[in-house]
Amino acid sequence: MAAAAMPVAAPVLSARASFRGSSKSSVRRSTAKAAATTTRRRVATATTSEYKVAVLGAAGGIGQSLSLLLKMNPMIAQLNLYDIQGTPGVAADLSHTNTQTKVTGYAGADSLADALKGCDLVIIPAGVPRKPGMTRDDLFEINAGIVKTLCEAVAANCPGALVNIISNPVNSTVPIAAEVFKKAGTYDPKKVFGVTTLDVVRSNTFVAEAKGLDVNDVDIPVVGGHAGITILPLLSQSYPATKFDADELEAMTVRIQNAGTEVVEAKAGAGSATLSMAYAAARMAEACLRGLSGEADVYECSYVASSVTELPFFATKVRLGPGGAEEVLPVGDLTEYEKGWLEKLIPELKGSIDKGIAFANK
Ligand SMILES: NC(=O)c1ccc[n+]([C@@H]2O[C@H](COP(=O)([O-])OP(=O)(O)OC[C@H]3O[C@@H](n4cnc5c(N)ncnc54)[C@H](O)[C@@H]3O)[C@@H](O)[C@H]2O)c1
Numbered sequence: 001m002a003a004a005a006m007p008v009a010a011p012v013l014s015a016r017a018s019f020r021g022s023s024k025s026s027v028r029r030s031t032a033k034a035a036a037t038t039t040r041r042r043v044a045t046a047t048t049s050e051y052k053v054a055v056l057g058a059a060g061g062i063g064q065s066l067s068l069l070l071k072m073n074p075m076i077a078q079l080n081l082y083d084i085q086g087t088p089g090v091a092a093d094l095s096h097t098n099t100q101t102k103v104t105g106y107a108g109a110d111s112l113a114d115a116l117k118g119c120d121l122v123i124i125p126a127g128v129p130r131k132p133g134m135t136r137d138d139l140f141e142i143n144a145g146i147v148k149t150l151c152e153a154v155a156a157n158c159p160g161a162l163v164n165i166i167s168n169p170v171n172s173t174v175p176i177a178a179e180v181f182k183k184a185g186t187y188d189p190k191k192v193f194g195v196t197t198l199d200v201v202r203s204n205t206f207v208a209e210a211k212g213l214d215v216n217d218v219d220i221p222v223v224g225g226h227a228g229i230t231i232l233p234l235l236s237q238s239y240p241a242t243k244f245d246a247d248e249l250e251a252m253t254v255r256i257q258n259a260g261t262e263v264v265e266a267k268a269g270a271g272s273a274t275l276s277m278a279y280a281a282a283r284m285a286e287a288c289l290r291g292l293s294g295e296a297d298v299y300e301c302s303y304v305a306s307s308v309t310e311l312p313f314f315a316t317k318v319r320l321g322p323g324g325a326e327e328v329l330p331v332g333d334l335t336e337y338e339k340g341w342l343e344k345l346i347p348e349l350k351g352s353i354d355k356g357i358a359f360a361n362k
């Protein structure tokens, strides 16, 4: 008896659809009301695999789950998995999944250049995660050097690639990456992204739960940076419009700011968010590739080079296109409550940015 055909396309496409962030309908609102946008599912438009993507730190907690999700993305023709160890096994395992993406493992510093050559998008989750009691800045000492070295290799081997930086402290590692690329003469501010998508994913989830909304239809812009009080969810710009009394607003804002710590404490020494981060990074990667492919009106919040505030880097919603972050949107109308948080976060974020720049130039 002939074997039944496997229904490959449907599950892959439905998985992809769930990553989708802000779309066309949201952007009309966005133009009308700065960064206030909504999330809408759309039918997948890309049917051909054309992109080459590298994950640096691919054998780690985020790296492995993220690589699985990327292996399911029909836009990715080739997935290169780099780590200091363990990637041949991860690649062999993933290569047995019946999706069209080809996957290759690269282990050890000698293979880094090969892993990067020809890549359109490089995603960096390499580095150590927090343990209970630590701040993200406590990771600086180890992760700053890792990100610097990896970005030097990106500059040498795929200088035109978009770079998605996940390694913490993102508030400092993104400025480090920018300085490395400046020194190499390859810096394009539109191509370096701090991945803050998890803050949006969390905000959408928590607000949908609290207000009994369909989580697929909720969109909360999150601005600032990615650590503690530098994470500023703009609940006044939530879609659909949602009312919070003063206590609810404070509790929701603080929960979103501390959500990473919530996971670190629940994991009790075994690391920080990996699965939700992989999900969020896959969503950001897909948005970057949709932008590269020329799809119109692709938006995500991201920590990028910015002139929205007096700081050189700041997270707001950005429009992704063939050149990367084609447009960095303003924060939009803020309430007095949000203005208060913005005032508090600016000096802290400035300190993290300055620290990253000083490290890269020492
Ligand atoms: N941006 C965010 O929202 C966000 C969310 C969660 C975690 N993170 C950060 O992501 C990073 C990784 O977290 P994780 O849970 O996957 O950690 P992990 O320890 O599970 O994995 C990290 C991986 O990086 C690899 N690595 C270390 N040095 C490397 C180098 N020089 N080159 C290549 N690979 C190297 C390790 O071998 C390991 O496989 C941490 O810094 C964490 O704080 C960021």
Ligand SMILES: O=C(O)C[C@H](O)C(=O)O
Pocket (backbone or CB within 6 Å): 129, 130, 136, 168, 198, 259, 260, 261, 263, 264, 272, 273
């Ligand atoms: O909290 C962490 O250390 C990891 C990450 O930044 C997160 O927000 O989950």
